[in-house]
Amino acid sequence: MGRHLAAALAQYPPITGVDPVGQLAAQVAEILGDSARLDLIVFPEIHLCGDCDAAPDANDWLRAAAEPLDGPRIRALGEVARQLGVWLIPGSVPELGGDGRVYNTEVVFDPGGTLIAAYRKVFPWRPYEAWASGHEFVVADLPGIGRAGLSIxxxxxxxxxxxxxAWMGAEFVVNVVKTIGADRKQERVLAQANAIVNQVFMLSVNAAGPIGTGGSLVCDPEGTVVADLPTAEPGVLYVELDLDAVTLVRARGTEGYNRMWSQMAADDPVIELPIYQGRIDPTRWEPRGAS
Known part of the structure; x- marks a missing residue:
């Protein structure tokens, strides 16, 4: 029967006002009410912090709004997931780290309300964003469904x-986005390219206008766009993905040909990577098994 993921990507404007978590709860409930079955709901990057868009200095506003991951914002978001019984990625949040730095952090809650994964954006949009850079990539296991890679x-x-x-076993990658400029058209190409070269589903959800430029899309492991909101208008992408398609494509090859994850043989020479002061070891090339 396959392992199916029913997901909703909410291409919504950033939330403003005094009770952003309460507004998010209403949005989640509305999305659930419009679908017969959903496993996962995803919102754009910094979705809860729309007030920063009107601030004289958005980076200062976000620094002031930052909380630790054991703070009231995360507890309230967990309660939303628990009350509505759904896997929830409420976008990303400004996180105050124990080191005093402020990170742009994507968070994942299970249907019981537990924070099961947090990913600090490794590549902030420099020089425009003042976030501290994370240094670890993160995957999240959804038991009985599959493994998600986190990306901002x-x-x-x-x-x-x-x-x-993908090497850590992700079968789908959730890229939460708040792109405000004309470069969204390149990001849409990159979503397809990342799907193709890693043989994963790519779920890329951008903020709607007037702040964001929209263009949310979902690509399958061969890069085909299977769901699309091409304009900046608000909307929800509902998709049901068969995650076993990842296993199938990697076994048979993209379009029946290309099996990048089977490229290396155990007796191939080590490939030096001077740019990283590292190497590709053929014995470590294949992805780790997904749950």
Whole structure:
């Protein structure tokens, strides 16, 4: 029967006002009410922090809004997931780290309300964003469904990011985005390219207008766009993905030909990577098994 993921990607404008978590709860409930079955609901990057868009200095506003991951915002978001019984990625949040730095952090809650994964954006959009840079890639296991790779906006421009979570066993990658400029058209190409070269589903959800430029899309492991909201208008992408398609494509090859994850033989020479002061070891090339 396959392992199916029923997901909703909410291409919504950033939330403003005094009770953003309450507004998010209403949005989640509405999305659930419009679908017969959903496993996962995903919102764009920094979805809860729309007030920063009107601030004289958005980076200062976000620094002031930052909380630790054991703070009231995360507890309230967990309660939303628990009350509505759904896997929830409420976009990303400004996280105050124990080191005093402020990170752009994508968070994942299970249907019981537990924070099961948090990913600090490794590639902030420099020089425009003042976030501290994370240094670890993260995957999240959804028991009985599959393994998600976490990615935030500009990460998609760096092939190392998606390749890393794919190698860690991700079958689908959730790229939460708040792109405000004309470069969304390149990001849409990158979503397809990252899907193709890593043989994963790519779920890329951008903020709607008037702040975001929209263009949310879902690509399958061969790069085909299977769901699309091409304009900046608000909307929800509902998709049901057969995650066993990842296993199938990797076994038979893209379009029946290309099996990148089977490229290396155990007796191939080690490939030096001077740019990283590292190497590709053929014995470590294949992805780790997904749950």
């Amino acid at each position: 906006c500009y990460d998609s421009w760096f092939p190392e990011a998606t390749r890393s979570v």
